[in-house]
Amino acid sequence: MSRRRDGPRRAAVGMCSLDLAGAATPDELLARNLTVIDHMAESAAQQGLPLDLAVLPESSFQFVQGRVEEVAEPLEGRVVTAVAEKARQHRTYATAPVLLRREGRVYNSVVLLDRQGEPVGVYDKVFPVMMTDGSLEYGVTPGREFPVFDLDFGRVGVQICWDIAFAAGWQALADQDAELVLFCTDPASPVALRGRAWEHDYYIAASTLHPPAMTVDPLGRVLGRTSEYGEVLVLALDLDFRVLHSNCLWEWPESRRSKYAGRINLEWDDDAQEYLVTSNDPSLPVRRFLEAEGLLTGRQRNARNAELQLAARPGPPVMPRPVPRE
Numbered sequence: 001m002s003r004r005r006d007g008p009r010r011a012a013v014g015m016c017s018l019d020l021a022g023a024a025t026p027d028e029l030l031a032r033n034l035t036v037i038d039h040m041a042e043s044a045a046q047q048g049l050p051l052d053l054a055v056l057p058e059s060s061f062q063f064v065q066g067r068v069e070e071v072a073e074p075l076e077g078r079v080v081t082a083v084a085e086k087a088r089q090h091r092t093y094a095t096a097p098v099l100l101r102r103e104g105r106v107y108n109s110v111v112l113l114d115r116q117g118e119p120v121g122v123y124d125k126v127f128p129v130m131m132t133d134g135s136l137e138y139g140v141t142p143g144r145e146f147p148v149f150d151l152d153f154g155r156v157g158v159q160i161c162w163d164i165a166f167a168a169g170w171q172a173l174a175d176q177d178a179e180l181v182l183f184c185t186d187p188a189s190p191v192a193l194r195g196r197a198w199e200h201d202y203y204i205a206a207s208t209l210h211p212p213a214m215t216v217d218p219l220g221r222v223l224g225r226t227s228e229y230g231e232v233l234v235l236a237l238d239l240d241f242r243v244l245h246s247n248c249l250w251e252w253p254e255s256r257r258s259k260y261a262g263r264i265n266l267e268w269d270d271d272a273q274e275y276l277v278t279s280n281d282p283s284l285p286v287r288r289f290l291e292a293e294g295l296l297t298g299r300q301r302n303a304r305n306a307e308l309q310l311a312a313r314p315g316p317p318v319m320p321r322p323v324p325r326e
Contacts, residue, residue, distance in 0.1 A: 054094040148173060
């Protein structure tokens, strides 16, 4: 059973591109980079919206010049405390990227803070990258779990940088009905992000140390991107959505479409060959629309399709033995 909530749920999500260069001390770096949350709030206000979520890049407040133990902080340390103050100031959720010291280990983490600046939860990077000295990010311990957090506007998961190279985390978030994934990273990896969003039917909001920061929708479309250091991007995303494959509406006459004009949006994309379905009517959330019309989402239709295939052939497909790739 889906854990998603009904009804249009629009959230103003802020992203940014930062650069660690140009700051002489950790305190200067922290103060300078925190101003992007102010800029996000200003951008949201210009659109007539309150800022709902400020997404910041991976480890964007700490200098790492040796082992990570030298700069790691506890949960109540300077970085999380400073971001929490900004979250309270702007009444927004925010990510605090931090090298987190916990139980004698150091994790590359994102602490998700609520609108009062209190921790909602923590994601520890599960797939830290191997450095040239053979270490995992100079001493980072890999995380073990892929939590999903229920915020007041939707279900949110987190991935960090090199997690993009491993399918497990992205699948785990989809399996928990994540609607939006926050990608806190150094580079954006746009091609990979488009594929992850399209494969798993969720939005991805990426904040980066190097442009572009970007948002990708569940059809794999780039909705917006930055081009310069210090630039912010704020987009309003409706998290009450479903994705329908082209064959879900093959037999729909125009009369059925016109019945829902102004209430239901069936947004077609030629590249994805899919529809993004959203609602303008709080009394007709997307789930209720699909149930009323007997429509299956793309995922549901694929599952039924797989059942028919399995019943029609003598067993599952025969897969080759994997060979190490060079």
